[in-house]
Amino acid sequence: xxxxxxxxxxxxxxxxxxxxxxxxxxxxxxxxxxxxxxxxxxxxxxxxxxxxxxxxxxxxxxxxxxxxxxxxxxxxxxxxxxxxxxx
Amino acid sequence: xxxxxxxxxxxxxxxxxxxxxxxxxxxxxxxxxxxxxxxxxxxxxxxxxxxxxxxxxxxxxxxxxxxxxxxxxxxxxxxxxxxxxxxxxxxxxxxxxxxxxxxxxxxxxxxxxxxxxxxxxxxxxxxxxxxxxxxxxxxxxxxxxxxxxxxxxxxxxxxxxxxxxxxxxxxxxxxxxxxxxxxxxxxxxxxxxxxxxxxxxxxxxxxxxxxxxxxxxxxxxxxxxxxxxxxxxxxxxxxxxxxxxxxxxxxxxxxxxxxxxxxxxxxxxxxxxxxxxxxxxxxxxxxxxxxxxxxxxxxxxxxxxxxxxxxxxxxxxxxxxxxxxxxxxxxxxxxxxxxxxxxxxxxxxxxxxxxxxxxxxxxxxxxxxxxxxxxxxxxxxxxxxxxxxxxxxxxxxxxxxxxxxxxxxxxxxxxxxxxxxxxxxxxxxxxxxxxxxxxxxxxxxxxxxxxxxxxx
Numbered sequence: 001x002x003x004x005x006x007x008x009x010x011x012x013x014x015x016x017x018x019x020x021x022x023x024x025x026x027x028x029x030x031x032x033x034x035x036x037x038x039x040x041x042x043x044x045x046x047x048x049x050x051x052x053x054x055x056x057x058x059x060x061x062x063x064x065x066x067x068x069x070x071x072x073x074x075x076x077x078x079x080x081x082x083x084x085x086x087x
Numbered sequence: 088x089x090x091x092x093x094x095x096x097x098x099x100x101x102x103x104x105x106x107x108x109x110x111x112x113x114x115x116x117x118x119x120x121x122x123x124x125x126x127x128x129x130x131x132x133x134x135x136x137x138x139x140x141x142x143x144x145x146x147x148x149x150x151x152x153x154x155x156x157x158x159x160x161x162x163x164x165x166x167x168x169x170x171x172x173x174x175x176x177x178x179x180x181x182x183x184x185x186x187x188x189x190x191x192x193x194x195x196x197x198x199x200x201x202x203x204x205x206x207x208x209x210x211x212x213x214x215x216x217x218x219x220x221x222x223x224x225x226x227x228x229x230x231x232x233x234x235x236x237x238x239x240x241x242x243x244x245x246x247x248x249x250x251x252x253x254x255x256x257x258x259x260x261x262x263x264x265x266x267x268x269x270x271x272x273x274x275x276x277x278x279x280x281x282x283x284x285x286x287x288x289x290x291x292x293x294x295x296x297x298x299x300x301x302x303x304x305x306x307x308x309x310x311x312x313x314x315x316x317x318x319x320x321x322x323x324x325x326x327x328x329x330x331x332x333x334x335x336x337x338x339x340x341x342x343x344x345x346x347x348x349x350x351x352x353x354x355x356x357x358x359x360x361x362x363x364x365x366x367x368x369x370x371x372x373x374x375x376x377x378x379x380x381x382x383x384x385x386x387x388x389x390x391x392x393x394x395x396x397x398x399x400x401x402x403x404x405x406x407x408x409x410x411x412x413x414x415x416x417x418x419x420x421x422x423x424x425x426x427x428x429x430x431x432x433x434x435x436x437x438x439x440x441x442x443x444x445x446x447x448x449x450x451x452x453x454x455x456x457x458x459x460x461x462x463x464x465x466x467x468x469x470x471x472x473x474x475x476x477x478x479x480x481x482x483x484x485x486x487x488x489x490x491x492x493x494x495x496x497x498x499x500x501x502x503x504x505x506x507x508x509x510x511x512x513x514x515x516x517x518x519x520x521x522x523x524x525x526x527x528x529x530x531x532x533x534x535x536x537x538x539x540x541x542x543x
Contacts, residue, residue: 025146036403080143
């Protein structure tokens with residue numbers, strides 16, 4: 001049975017992992033998609049659906065953590081204009 | 088001397104970033120428009136092809152290609168390492184594993200378009216699929232069918248294949264389009280002849296983004312029992328695609344337009360009712376004999392995952408992209424007049440916005456928008472100075488066709504990027520119009536078309 005604390009912890013882990021992407025667009029997308037994903041499933045009542053969504057989220061967390069390691073192994077040589085502007 | 092200093096600056100900045108703006112003195116005149124924005128650290132400046140920009144431009148060219156989705160990248164990595172067997176080797180585990188991976192991808196692609204996995208053929212891209220279908224179908228039925236119908240706004244590969252067929256002696260009708268980019272169904276009906284072997288109409292145009300009335304065209308083709316081919320490279324994963332509803336017999340798909348890898352594509356070939364085609368690549372008979380050659384397993388796996396993702400995310404992406412498109416269009420229209428959207432605004436894929444700015448010169452507009460990666464015309468035709476044939480087919484005037492900019496919005500585009508693009512475009516257009524004597528004349532109320540230019 002998946003409880004509220006686990007869901008919040010999963011969301012936080014996904015956000016933290018997504019923040020590490022070196023690419024501006026993918027980083028922003030990871031944040032937006034995670035928050036929207038959890039928001040869309042907020043009102044799920046059926047416990048099996050909740051389990052399903054949680055398992056899906058866990059799988060996505062594994063993917064992000066793996067991929068971020070590879071992306072960081074090849075750091076970008078130039079900064080995106082959007083990142084410079086934000087300075 | 089100048090470039091040496093700049094390059095040594097970039098080299099130094101890669102090893103130890105410093106806060107000093109060392110190369111500010113070396114302005115090049117071509118980048119005058121962008122160099123006026125001084126960023127905090129000039130050491131990240133990029134110098135390429137004589138243009139200097141302070142950082143990577145923001146990417147708004149999703150119709151020419153899309154970045155790889157990290158989830159697709161993940162699947163491809165695993166596949167590259169482990170699925171190295173030849174999928175056509177029947178005798179050992181390596182072949183079986185690779186074949187399994189390919190079959191999984193086949194099912195993923197088929198589900199996206201509502202087909203059966205047995206009807207999907209993998210090849211190197213939509214260009215190859217278009218060539219195979221157009222030439223293959225006509226060559227197979229060359230005794231009875233000598234006529235092909237297509238539109239004037241098709242992709243270059245379809246038009247070029249048709250030209251090749253014309254040289255072989257077939258006849259091709261290039262249907263004109265209405266000013267909103269849509270095909271006239273009555274004209275299509277009239278051009279059908281008893282010896283018409285193929286109708287080819289692309290679902291979503293890559294330059295102007297209009298969505299053709301696929302169901303109606305499919306119905307007309309079914310009535311007359313003519314195979315219907317569609318180039319759906321820009322359509323799959325973006326608008327709902329169903330081969331049964333559209334009644335297509337052939338469909339071309341491309342991997343790198345839906346956040347998948349480049350170098351892979353697929354062709355849908357209907358099995359019921361069966362349509363035959365002559366293969367372009369002869370060899371060992373792989374892919375139902377329609378495309379021989381060893382499949383690039385990890386590319387195919389990437390394409391499959393990209394299709395599955397696209398199916399899951401289609402609704403979410405559509406909402407986001409529509410929102411960004413409205414923001415872009417309204418943002419530009421608020422500050423500028425004389426902005427024309429090329430192609431129908433109603434029957435359109437939201438992620439493709441092709442705008443023409445009146446009284447502005449096209450090349451200089453593009454030169455000034457170096458911080459936004461956009462395209463004018465399509466990537467296939469931008470090497471020549473000719474205005475795009477698609478815009479000409481729409482009936483757009485030459486001068487408006489030259490100033491057309493195609494903004495491509497995608498899954499990864501952010502609101503801040505759209506705002507920045509609006510800001511840069513508006514600034515550049517206003518600057519060019521300020522310098523333009525034609526615009527002054529228009530503001531004074533003179534009608535440009537009726538001017539008698541004097542010969543000196």
